[in-house]
Amino acid sequence: MAKDNHIKNEAITRREDDFAQWYTDVCRKAELMDYSSVRGFIIYRPYGYAIWEEIQNYLNKKFKETGHQNVYMPTVIPESLLQKEKDHVAGFAPECLVATHGGGTKLEDPLIIRPTSETLFCEHYAKIISSYRDLPKLYNQWCSVVRWEKTTRPFLRGAEFLWQEGHTMHENEEEARTETLKMLEIYADLGRDLLAIPFTTGRKTDKEKFAGALETYAIEALMPDGKALQSGTTHYFGTGFAEVFNIRFQGRDGKVHHPHQTSWGVSTRLLGAIIMVHGDDNGLSLPPYVAPIQAVIIPIAQRKPEVIPAARSLETLLKNAEIRVKIDESDKTPGWKFSEYEMKGVPLRIEIGPRDIEKGVVTIVIRHDGRKLTVKKEEFVATVKMLIKQVQQEMYEKAHAFLLDHITDVTNMEEFNEVMAKGGYARAMWCGNQACEDKIKDLTTATARVLPFNQMPIGDTCLVCGQPAKKVVLFAKAY
């Protein structure tokens, strides 16, 4: 029965015809975003922003449970301040939006609209840290950042995007390293528990790490087109920035030390991951836990006097059970509404019409697999609750199966190319030299996504040069 209950939405390009166009269609037609008149600056429409708010709620709770505090730093960075850390400025300078005039006067020191806030946090930390008693500092900021990108795509790469950036300072290396990995785990949990996305985690190679960091870790998601999407990162900085910014504290030993630093962030890019991982030719398909609307109630033959009251009583039942529910009583046809909420990816559709009322039943249609259930009214709320849990799990398992099906061990470039042609990750041994990493990128456009935490060798020699191998790497083409 499955697919029969889907109504074809002709407004959306089919994925196999043009995946990139399908993606843009979904972004716009599900009303997640709109373009503004400035290239790369998008409008986060209510439905898209509500998904981001669910992510914020989840993470704010986790951040606070782990002792983090929210702060807000200036939206601008003096050019001279950004230039203090050389690797950092080299990474960001080409993408800066620069303000040169304020109140009609030319500024002496131009102001960069923040692309990231390490330098601002460091300047502040230098003022408020003086003793080991002041540590750790565990600050987080929710804000937007601006990076003047040449090519932009909604949510995936924008001139402006929304994110959180954590910036922490610690007494010693061990504590900072623990923090770097703890936050990576919170991001992986976010994927599993809220987004129904299995993230691949691991460390970045030096070539791929963040400008100014000693080590970068990442969560990566695999898209249906076989390309990886870096979805969040955590960084360990050592004391590099602290030295440049003169952040010092008197330690328990009475001596002066530099604190060890981390930063970490996820952004509205996660919306891009959700769209691609779960969507289909009918549009968006949202995991229930992150869906702004978990169930939509559609009255059938709503002009009959018994229908609207029955639909509203279902709405009340679900509201009381704290399920995010919407009823659509507009004068559109049921068919139009079916198609609309499928496109918007609402996980459960509740249909109630005269025949259902007569029989004392409710019809439920599940977005992600098209299943249709008829349940007794007495079992309605319990069934919806159960389905929300079940659908969340099924969507995760489906994405996980796809991921496992797209990790292939390779030992030479021929096998590597086959995997790249098919899409997905090639797991391979690597000598550790950037020359080989560069060569793979030149030949295939693929990059080292992560050095997975499981470093069990699958061979002895580097897949590029044949020299002794040092690391297991997951390679893929990436967004």
Next chain:
Amino acid sequence: MAKDNHIKNEAITRREDDFAQWYTDVCRKAELMDYSSVRGFIIYRPYGYAIWEEIQNYLNKKFKETGHQNVYMPTVIPESLLQKEKDHVAGFAPECLVATHGGGTKLEDPLIIRPTSETLFCEHYAKIISSYRDLPKLYNQWCSVVRWEKTTRPFLRGAEFLWQEGHTMHENEEEARTETLKMLEIYADLGRDLLAIPFTTGRKTDKEKFAGALETYAIEALMPDGKALQSGTTHYFGTGFAEVFNIRFQGRDGKVHHPHQTSWGVSTRLLGAIIMVHGDDNGLSLPPYVAPIQAVIIPIAQRKPEVIPAARSLETLLKNAEIRVKIDESDKTPGWKFSEYEMKGVPLRIEIGPRDIEKGVVTIVIRHDGRKLTVKKEEFVATVKMLIKQVQQEMYEKAHAFLLDHITDVTNMEEFNEVMAKGGYARAMWCGNQACEDKIKDLTTATARVLPFNQMPIGDTCLVCGQPAKKVVLFAKAY
């Protein structure tokens, strides 16, 4: 007993010595904010930001209950877009921060860092509104805005501040006017229910209204130095922006109409109001409902083995009762801690030491009036809950009494000057001509704060020119 339990904090300037310096001292020493290296751009430190988060939580709930949706618009406005509405651009142009370079290239159309977002919302609304079925649009945005102010003060006037800006579109004038007043009422409720501040409400004169609005309404708070602080505004625009931005819809009558527009906002300026209305010479004093920490537990003689476990068990009791509690087990002295949390304005201080434990009691000290209570352990949680409610109400009533004591009816300029010398509002009759309003400002620096909703006349003639009076006005000096 009252004041004896306060420990003098010598680090804070006394209010009667220098009110402005007292304010700055509290902002910094209570760790609400810090300065950044760019003039007027402040850092919202965890304790200050947490107060803002309480305000956000309160308003987000009210906004959603009244059908509003959150969105996010670009952080930049093309200069050409800002210039579309002439009154609007005239109001904001002198304060603009302008970006002229992106990615190393000069921009053809410079970008203004948003000082307010009417133009962005209008541009978007023009694209998504075409029928009465699309109305109302009830959008709100949480963000920061930048206004290049010459003189700045923490929270009160900044080059950057945090706020929410609601922008709504309606089918007709009546609905838009209702919205304008409804949001003003939500702001007044926020004052009464969360901030313990009695706001004076009313309409602004044409001279004082928002750039581009037909009518502006405001909430005004009275500060202890007798000056008013405009704390939030709501605006009715009519169809002015809609005409300029070509926002049109097909109405129920089949004809094309322009929608009627509103906007409304409150900002982190509210933190300035809280600080001044409730603070005293010992520092900040927070109403319990908006306090990030409602009760602080201070162990006395904490090295004695029974003290810390007893203090932690009190903490658990309060946490379970969903009271925001903090325990300070640091190695500072109790006296230092008393002074610190007084300065930070924590409403309730819980002291527990060996003698309390022996007697089965807990000591509670109330921040705002210095009262000290000894309560039986069995009554501890119930007493704390009761006190939170009671203190909130007492703080509101105290502020309300101060306000009522500082509204004086005047009929001529002599009486007016007496009120301005003492501080507070002068309620007076006005002919409605801006010349008289200007004259008052020139002579006294006072401005018309609001035309109160209660327009019961208190005389027949304008206090300036003696001509027939048309309006009741509340005048005051203002921040």
